[in-house]
Amino acid sequence: MTTTTEPKSTKYAGKPQPGIDDPSLLTGSSTYMDDITVPRMIEGAVLRSPVAHARITRIDVSKALELPGVFDVITGNDLVEIAGEQPVIWYPIPEQRIARAHALATDTVRWVGQGVAAVAAVDRYVAEDALELIEVDYEPLPVVADLEQALAPDAPKLYEDWPDNISGSMTLTAGDADAAFAEADVVVGASFRHHPGYGCPIETRGCISNWDVFSGRLDVWLGTQSPNLARELFAQVLSVPVSKVRVRTPEIGGGFGLKFDFYPEGVIAAILSRRSKRPVKLLEDRQESFVASSRSRDMRHDFEMALRSDGTILGLRGTAYGVLGGALGTVGSGPPWASVLTSMGPYKIPNQELTLKAVMTNRSPYGSYRGWGVPKGNIVHERLIELAARKLGMSRIELRRMNFPAPEEFPYFSGAAFTFDSGRYADCLDLATSAVEERGWNELQREGREAGRSIGIGYGFHIEPGAYGPSRVLNMVGLDHSGFDEVYVRMDSAGKVTVLSGQISTGQGTHTTYAQLVAEGLGVPIEDVTVVTGDTESCPYTGYGTGGSRAATLGGAAIVNATGRLKSKILRIGAELLEADPEDLELEDGRVSVRGAADSSVSTADIGYSAYRMLNGRLPESETPTLEEVDVFDPANMTTSYACTALLVEVDRQTGAVKLLDCLQAHDAGVIINPLLADGQLAGGLAQAFGGGLFEEFVYDDDGQIRTASFMDYLIPSATDIPPFHFYHQETPAPHIPGGMKGLGEAGTIAGVSVVGSAIDDALSDLGVTVCEFPMTPPRLLELIRAAQSGEATT
Amino acid sequence: MSDKHTITVTVNGHVYTDDCEARMTLADFLRRQCGLTGTHLGCEHGVCGACTVFLDDVAVRSCLTFAVQADGARISTVEGLAEGDELNTLQKSFQEHHGLQCGFCTPGMLICATELLRDNPNPTETEVREGISGVLCRCTGYDGIVKSVMAAADSQRDGVSESGSIS
Numbered sequence: 031m032t033t034t035t036e037p038k039s040t041k042y043a044g045k046p047q048p049g050i051d052d053p054s055l056l057t058g059s060s061t062y063m064d065d066i067t068v069p070r071m072i073e074g075a076v077l078r079s080p081v082a083h084a085r086i087t088r089i090d091v092s093k094a095l096e097l098p099g100v101f102d103v104i105t106g107n108d109l110v111e112i113a114g115e116q117p118v119i120w121y122p123i124p125e126q127r128i129a130r131a132h133a134l135a136t137d138t139v140r141w142v143g144q145g146v147a148a149v150a151a152v153d154r155y156v157a158e159d160a161l162e163l164i165e166v167d168y169e170p171l172p173v174v175a176d177l178e179q180a181l182a183p184d185a186p187k188l189y190e191d192w193p194d195n196i197s198g199s200m201t202l203t204a205g206d207a208d209a210a211f212a213e214a215d216v217v218v219g220a221s222f223r224h225h226p227g228y229g230c231p232i233e234t235r236g237c238i239s240n241w242d243v244f245s246g247r248l249d250v251w252l253g254t255q256s257p258n259l260a261r262e263l264f265a266q267v268l269s270v271p272v273s274k275v276r277v278r279t280p281e282i283g284g285g286f287g288l289k290f291d292f293y294p295e296g297v298i299a300a301i302l303s304r305r306s307k308r309p310v311k312l313l314e315d316r317q318e319s320f321v322a323s324s325r326s327r328d329m330r331h332d333f334e335m336a337l338r339s340d341g342t343i344l345g346l347r348g349t350a351y352g353v354l355g356g357a358l359g360t361v362g363s364g365p366p367w368a369s370v371l372t373s374m375g376p377y378k379i380p381n382q383e384l385t386l387k388a389v390m391t392n393r394s395p396y397g398s399y400r401g402w403g404v405p406k407g408n409i410v411h412e413r414l415i416e417l418a419a420r421k422l423g424m425s426r427i428e429l430r431r432m433n434f435p436a437p438e439e440f441p442y443f444s445g446a447a448f449t450f451d452s453g454r455y456a457d458c459l460d461l462a463t464s465a466v467e468e469r470g471w472n473e474l475q476r477e478g479r480e481a482g483r484s485i486g487i488g489y490g491f492h493i494e495p496g497a498y499g500p501s502r503v504l505n506m507v508g509l510d511h512s513g514f515d516e517v518y519v520r521m522d523s524a525g526k527v528t529v530l531s532g533q534i535s536t537g538q539g540t541h542t543t544y545a546q547l548v549a550e551g552l553g554v555p556i557e558d559v560t561v562v563t564g565d566t567e568s569c570p571y572t573g574y575g576t577g578g579s580r581a582a583t584l585g586g587a588a589i590v591n592a593t594g595r596l597k598s599k600i601l602r603i604g605a606e607l608l609e610a611d612p613e614d615l616e617l618e619d620g621r622v623s624v625r626g627a628a629d630s631s632v633s634t635a636d637i638g639y640s641a642y643r644m645l646n647g648r649l650p651e652s653e654t655p656t657l658e659e660v661d662v663f664d665p666a667n668m669t670t671s672y673a674c675t676a677l678l679v680e681v682d683r684q685t686g687a688v689k690l691l692d693c694l695q696a697h698d699a700g701v702i703i704n705p706l707l708a709d710g711q712l713a714g715g716l717a718q719a720f721g722g723g724l725f726e727e728f729v730y731d732d733d734g735q736i737r738t739a740s741f742m743d744y745l746i747p748s749a750t751d752i753p754p755f756h757f758y759h760q761e762t763p764a765p766h767i768p769g770g771m772k773g774l775g776e777a778g779t780i781a782g783v784s785v786v787g788s789a790i791d792d793a794l795s796d797l798g799v800t801v802c803e804f805p806m807t808p809p810r811l812l813e814l815i816r817a818a819q820s821g822e823a824t825t
Numbered sequence: 826m827s828d829k830h831t832i833t834v835t836v837n838g839h840v841y842t843d844d845c846e847a848r849m850t851l852a853d854f855l856r857r858q859c860g861l862t863g864t865h866l867g868c869e870h871g872v873c874g875a876c877t878v879f880l881d882d883v884a885v886r887s888c889l890t891f892a893v894q895a896d897g898a899r900i901s902t903v904e905g906l907a908e909g910d911e912l913n914t915l916q917k918s919f920q921e922h923h924g925l926q927c928g929f930c931t932p933g934m935l936i937c938a939t940e941l942l943r944d945n946p947n948p949t950e951t952e953v954r955e956g957i958s959g960v961l962c963r964c965t966g967y968d969g970i971v972k973s974v975m976a977a978a979d980s981q982r983d984g985v986s987e988s989g990s991i992s
Contacts, residue, residue, distance in 0.1 A: 052920040055928030056912060058863015058903035062929065065862035155848070232867040232875055232963050233929045283865070283929030284963050316868040537927025537964050710923045710969055717966030741872035741961070749954040749967040778966070 043550040046706035050542045050556075051281075051535065060281040063236035063253040064313055071238060072101055074302050074312040075157035076295065077147040077164050078321060079139035082175065082392040082734025083188070083356075084168035086137055086146060093163040094149060099156035101306040103164065104298070105147045106134035112304065113297050116357070117263045120364035121508035123388060126198030129189060131357035131395075133267075133294030133301075139168070140188055140356025141394045142735055143321020145294055150302040150310050173392050175734040177330060177353045180389045188356060188390045197354060197363065197388040202370065204445035205381035210345030211336045218417040219334025219348070222409050223803045224783065226328035226353070226728040227721070229399040230746055231536075233283020234319045239299035240309035241268075248275045248300060249309075253282050255290040256575020258532050259511060261566045263292045263360075268300060279564035285536035286718070287398035290577045291324050291360040320728065320739040324397020327722060328353035329366055329406050333373065335414040336381075341424050343433050345381035346374055348410070352388045352396065359395035363388035366396075368403030368495075371447045375411030376455050376493050376672060377433040382445045392734040398577065400715065401779035404494065405722070409804070412490045412784035416791065417800065426788075427463055430491055431456050441667070441765075447507065448495055450670040451772075452762050454698065459491065461696035461758050462674035469694065469756070471678050478680070485691075488677040488789025492781040496669040496699075496773025497764070498578025512573030514664035515584035519548060519592040521600065521657035523642035525620065525634030526558045532572030533585045534563045538775055539707035540581045546703055547586055547769065551593030552600070553617035554634060570660070579671070579773025582703060583764065584663055590768040592661035599657060600637050606650045607632045607640065669764045669772040673697040675716070675781040678753070679789040686812035688724055688790060694756040695781065700764040700772035708774055713755040715778020721747045722779075723786030724805050794818070832896040836861060837905030845892045851885075852876045854892035855902060863903040863932050867961070874960030877933035878902045884940040903932035906939070914984065915939060915977040924973030926964035933960045938974045948978060 054060045091103040115130040134145045147164050151157035172186035179185055180195040188195055211217060238251040248270055254260050257277040265272040282289065299312040314322055333348030350373070352366025363386070370386045415433075419426040434455040435442040442450045466472065471487055478485035498504070501512040518530040529548055535541050541561040549556040563569055574580060597617060604622030605612040608630055616625050623631030640648035641657045649655065678692040695712055702708050725745040729737040738744040763770030787801035790811065797818035803810060829844040836859055843858040850869075855861045855878070864887055867873035871889040878887045879901035906913050912920065915938060925931045934957060941948060941956035948956060953974045954967070962970060 048920045048923065049925070051928070052925060053912060053916075055925055055931055056903075056916040056919055056935070057907050058861070058932055060928060061862070062865065064856075064866070155846070230963055231927070231929070232873055232961060233865065233927070234867075282927065283867075284927040286963070316870065316873075537925075537929075539926070706923050710926060710965060713966035713968040714926060714964045715966075718963065740870055741868050742870070746961055746963065748958040748961060749971065750958045752967050754950075754971075755966060755968045 040550055042546040042556055043703055045704065047542055047546055047556065047704050048706065049539055050545055062233055062281045062283050063251065066238060066251055066280055068238055068240065068309045071309045071311055072150050072152060072306065073154045073157055074148055074150045074299055074310045075154060075161055076145045076298060077161045078318065079135065079142060079144045079146055081139065081168050081170060082142045083171040083173045084139050085171060086135060086139065086166060087169050088167040089147060090165040091147060094160040097156065097160045097163060099152040100160045101150045101308065102302055103147060103149050103160065104134070104301060104305065106132055106136035109134045109298070109301050110136060112268065112301055114267050114269070116294060117266055117292060117360065118358045118362045119360055119510045120362040121510065122367040123198035123200045123363060123386065126363070126388065127192060129197065129357045129390060133297040141392055143318070143394055144356065145298065148298045148302060150306050173734045175730055175732050176391060177351055177389055180391045188392065195390045197390055199385060199387040201383060201385040202446045203383050207345045207347045207381045207383035210381035211347065214336035214344050215339035216337045216418060216421050217334055218414055218421055220413065220417065220800065220802045222331040222333065222413060224327045224329050224406050224409065225805065226325050227726040228323055228326050229286030229288030231284030231286055231288060234314040234316060235289060235293060235295065235323060236311070236313035237296045237299050238309055238311045239296060239303045241300045241304040243304055246270065246274050250277050250296060252277050252279060252296055253289055254279055255285045255534060255536060255577055257534060257564060257566050258572050259575050260292055260296070264296065264300070267297055277566045279534050282534065282536040286400040287402060287577055288323050289536065290575055291397040316741065317739050320736055320744065321394050324359055324399065325355060325394045325728060326365065326397060326399030327406070328396065329369060331406060331410050333410045333414060335418055337418050337422065339422065341422055341429050341432050343377055343379050346379045347383040349385040349387060352386065353393065354388050354390050355393040355395040356390065357395055359397035361398050365398065365403035369406040372404045372407030372493065372495065373410040374444055374446065375408060376491055377411060378435050379445060384446060393730065400718065401776045402578070404776065404780045405719065405783050408490065408492050408780050409784045413787055413802065416788055426489060427459065431459055449667060450493065451667055452765050453670065453672055454760065454762050455672060458672060458696050458698050458760060459674045461760060462676050462694065465694050465696060465756065465758050466676050469692065471692070484681040484683055484793040486679050486681065486789040486791065486793025488679065488785040488792060490675045490781050490785035490788055492673055492675070492777070494579060494671040494773065494777050494780055496579030496671055497583035497665050497767060498574060498580055499668045500666060501573060501664050514573045514662055515580065515588050516570035516572060516660065516662045517585060517588040517592055518570055519589060519596050519659050521596065521634060521638055523638040525638040527552065527554060528560045528562060529589065530562045530569045531585050532570050533576045533581045536576065538581065538711055539704060540576065542707060543582055543703040544585065544589055547589045548593055551590060552597050554620045558620060579775050582771045583669055583767055583773045584665060586703065586771050587768045588661040588663040591663060592659040596657060596659040599653065600634070602653065603637050603640055603649060604632055607636060607648060666766045669700065669767060671699040671772040671774055671777060673777055673781055675785045677785045677789045679793055681790060681793040683815055686808035686815065688806065688811065690720060690751065690753040693753045694758065696758040696760070697774065697777060698760045698762050699774035701761055701770035702759060703771060705759070709757045711775050712757055712778050715776065716755065716782040717747055717752045719779045719782020720752060720786060722805060723783040724807070727805050830893050832893055834895050834898055834900055836900045837902060847891065847893055849892045850888050851890040851892045851895050852887035855887060861902050861904050865929050865932055867929065872961070873930070874937065875930045875933040877936045877960060879936060884936050903935055906935060914980045918977035918980060919973040922973040922976055923969040924965065930960055930962045934962065934970060941974065942978055942981060946978060946981060950975060
C-alpha cells in the first residue's frame with residue numbers, strides 16, 4: 031500500500047525494478063574480495079593480543095622468519111618506521127583527549143585482539159603457522175573491563191598522563207531544563223543500556239595492498255564503503271601523495287557501516303607489501319572480526335523526561351556514556367554523539383540538557399554500525415514516552431501524537447543540531463495504527479490473553495537523519511572530511527549511458543536505483559545504462575562515503591541534476607539534426623522525436639555519433655563535443671525520514687524467550703526510487719535491530735576477554751527468529767533534494783530495538799515490567815519477570 | 826611437500842584432479858584449486874552456511890569438509906545452477922522477489938533451497954523458514970528469501986502440470 035503526494039507517470043522511477051547486479055550474484059560469477067588474486071600475490075595474517083591490557087616486554091619473530099614459505103614478519107616497531115598513527119576523522123567533543131594507536135601495538139596493548147605482529151607468507155595456511163612461532167612476553171596491567179569500572183574513583187587508568195578515563199564530555203542545551211523539571215507535574219526516568227554488538231556482514235573485511243617502492247604507487251583492493259576516504263587516509267598515514275594511491279572496491283558482501291571505517295589491516299598489508307616487494311592479501315577471519323572490526327552500540331543513557339499532567343513534554347535531560355575502547359577508531363565518539371543529538375526524537379521538547387561522556391575501556395575501538403548512534407537516541411525517547419504514558423494513564427499513541435510538530439511547523443529545529451526538513455508525523459502514526467487494526471492484531475491480542483498467552487504489541491516512532499550532510503556544517507561540528515557528492519553522467523558515441531559515482535554498492539541497490547534515475551531522467555531504456563563505482567582512479571570524489579543514508583539522497587540528487595543538463599544538450603543536438611526547435615522535442619525510449627510527429631526522430635546513437643565522431647554539419651557550432659555532465663551536490667540541509675513501527679510478540683513467562691510473530695512499519699522516506707529495494711532495506715534493518723534487541727552481544731569477562739567470538743555464541747538471527755514484514759509508505763518529499771528522496775538505509779536499525787522493549791512491556795503489562803536493557807536475552811527477561819512477580823521495582 | 830594427497834572430484838560436470846594438503850578444506854579446494862569462487866566463506870566454523878554445496882546430492886558445509894574426504898565425489902556448486910545462459914527457476918525467483926542484497930550468502934541459500942524444494946516441493950512458509958535457517962543472511966531480514974522460495978515452489982508446480990516434469 032502506498033500513499034503518494036501526487037500520482038506518478040514514470041517508466042522506471044518509483045517502480046519495483048529488480049537488482050541489475052543480481053544475475054551475476056545469483057550465479058557465482060561476481061568477484062568479492064577473497065576471489066581476487068593479483069600476480070605475485072602472497073598472503074598475510076595478524077598476531078593479536080590475547081590479553082586486554084599489558085606492556086609488551088619482548089617479541090621474538092626469528093622462528094617465524096625461518097619457517098619455509100614465510101616472506102616477512104613485522105612488529106609494531108617495524109611498522110612505525112613507515113606508518114603514522116591510525117587516523118580519527120570525527121572530533122565532535124571540543125577539547126577531547128584523542129587516544130590514537132598505530133596499526134600494530136608498539137609497547138602497550140589495550141584490548142584483546144589488538145595487533146602486535148604480522149606475517150606475509152606464501153599462503154594463509156603458512157602465515158597462520160608462522161603466527162604460532164612468534165614469541166611475545168606480556169607484563170599484565172590492571173584491566174578496565176567495563177564502563178562502571180572505568181568511572182570508579184579508584185579506577186586504573188588506560189593512559190597514565192590523563193586524570194581519569196574520560197576522553198571528553200560536552201553538554202548541549204535548549205531552553206532551561208532545570209526550570210522545566212521544577213515545574214513539571216510528572217517526571218519519568220531510567221537508565222538504558224545497549225550492550226556492544228557489531229555490524230557483522232557475512233563477508234568479513236579484507237584487502238590486497240601492492241606498494242611498489244620503485245613507482246611510488248600504492249594500489250589497494252579494499253572491501254570498503256568509503257574508497258575516497260580510504261585513499262585520503264592511506265596517503266595521510268603512509269606519507270604518500272594522494273595521487274599515488276589507488277583504491278578499488280570489489281563486490282562487497284555487506285557493509286552496514288562496519289566497512290566504512292579505516293582499519294589497521296590495510297596499513298599492515300601495505301607495509302608488508304613494501305618490505306616484501308609483493309602484493310599482500312590480508313583477510314580477517316570470523317573469529318578475528320569480533321575483536322578487529324568496529325565494536326558498536328555500547329552505551330548507557332541515564333535520562334529523564336518532564337511533562338505536564340495534560341501530556342505536554344516540557345523537558346529532557348540526562349547523561350549518555352559512550353563506552354569507547356583502548357584507542358579511538360576512525361569515527362571517534364561520533365556515534366555516541368549522534369545518539370545524544372537524536373534523543374528528543376520526533377517530539378517538541380523546548381527544554382533540553384543533554385550530556386555526553388566518552389569513556390575509555392580495555393575493549394576494542396568503537397566504530398560505525400548502521401544507525402550510527404541513533405538507535406540509542408531512539409531508545410531514550412521511545413522508552414521514556416511509554417513510561418510517561420503509563421504514569422499519566424494516557425494512550426501511548428495519543429501522547430506521541432500530541433507532542434509532534436505539525437506539518438506547517440517544518441523546517442523544525444529539534445533543539446540540538448538537527449533541523450527536520452519536512453514531515454507528516456501524525457499521518458504516519460495513523461497509517462500504522464490502522465494497519466495494526468486491519469491485520470487484526472488487537473483482536474489477536476485479546477483472544478490470546480483470554481487463552482492465557484502473553485501477547486504484546488509494541489510501537490515505536492523514529493526519525494532518521496539522512497543525506498549526511500552540508501559540508502561546512504559537518505566541518506563545524508567536528509568532521510575532518512566533507513559531505514558532498516559528485517557524479518559523472520556520460521553518453522557515449524553509440525548513445526549508451528555510463529554513470530560514474532564515488533558511492534559504492536554493498537547490496538543496498540545503489541547501482542539499480544542510479545540506473546533507474548538516469549533512465550527516467552533521460553528517457554532511455556534502463557538496459558542502456560551502466561553504473562560504474564569503486565575505483566578512485568576513474569570515479570569522482572565523494573565526501574564521506576556510502577553511509578549516513580547518502581547514496582539515494584546525495585548521489586541521487588547529483589544524478590537528477592546532471593541528467594537534466596545532459597538531456598537538454600541531447601535535445602539541442604537533436605534539434606539540429608531534425609531541423610526543429612528543442613522546445614518541440616521529446617526524448618523517450620532512446621529516441622529524440624518531434625512531439626506529435628513520431629516519424630521525425632533520431633536515436634541516441636545518432637546523437638552520440640554527432641557529438642563524438644561526425645561533428646561537421648551535425649553538432650551545433652555553439653556546442654562543445656562529447657556528452658558529459660558533472661554535478662557536485664552539497665546539500666543545504668540534511669533530510670529526516672521517519673516511521674511508525676509496530677511489532678507483535680509473544681513472551682514465554684517460564685523461559686523468558688520472546689517470539690516475534692509479526693511486524694509492520696508505516697514509513698516516509700520522501701520520494702521512493704524503487705519500492706522493492708526500499709522494502710528490502712527496511713526489512714533487513716529491522717532484522718538486524720531485532721538481533722540487537724534480543725540476541726546479539728559481545729560478552730566480556732572481568733579480564734576484558736571476549737566470550738562470544740564465534741557464531742556459536744554471538745547469535746545473529748536466522749529465518750526462524752524473524753517475523754514476516756509489512757510495509758506501508760507515505761511520501762513527503764525532501765524539500766531541498768532534487769528528486770525529493772530522504773534516504774532509508776538506516777531506518778530499520780534505528781526503529782527496531784526500542785520497539786522490542788515496547789512489545790515485551792505490553793505482553794507483560796499486568797506485571798508492570800519495563801525493558802531498559804538490550805539485548806533482552808531470556809535470562810535477563812526471566813530476572814525482570816521474577817522481580818516483578820515478587821513485587822520488586824524493575825526500573 | 827610429502828604430506829600432499831592427490832584427489833579427483835567432479836564439480837558441475839567437470840573433472841578436477843589436483844594435489845592438496847590433508848588440512849585443506851573442500852571450500853578452499855573449490856575456490857583455490859578449481860577456481861570456483863562462487864562458494865563463499867562467512868565463518869569457517871560451520872554456522873553461517875554460505876559455503877553450502879552439494880556433495881553427492883547432499884547439501885554440506887564445505888568449510889567443515891576436508892577436500893580429501895571428497896575424493897571421488899560428485900559436487901555441485903552455485904556455478905552449476907543456471908541453465909545455459911538462463912537463470913533457473915529458483916534464481917529467477919530470487920531476482921524477482923528481492924531474495925538477495927549483497928549476494929554473499931546467496932550461493933549457500935540457493936543450494937539449501939534447492940535441496941529443500943527437491944525433498945519437499947510443497948513447503949509451507951514455516952517449512953521454508955526452517956529449511957533455510959541453516960544459512961545466515963544479514964541483509965534481507967529473510968522476507969524476500971522466503972517469498973522467493975515459496976514462489977519458486979509455485980513455479981515448479983506449474984512447470985510440472987504443464988510438462989509433466991520439473992524443468
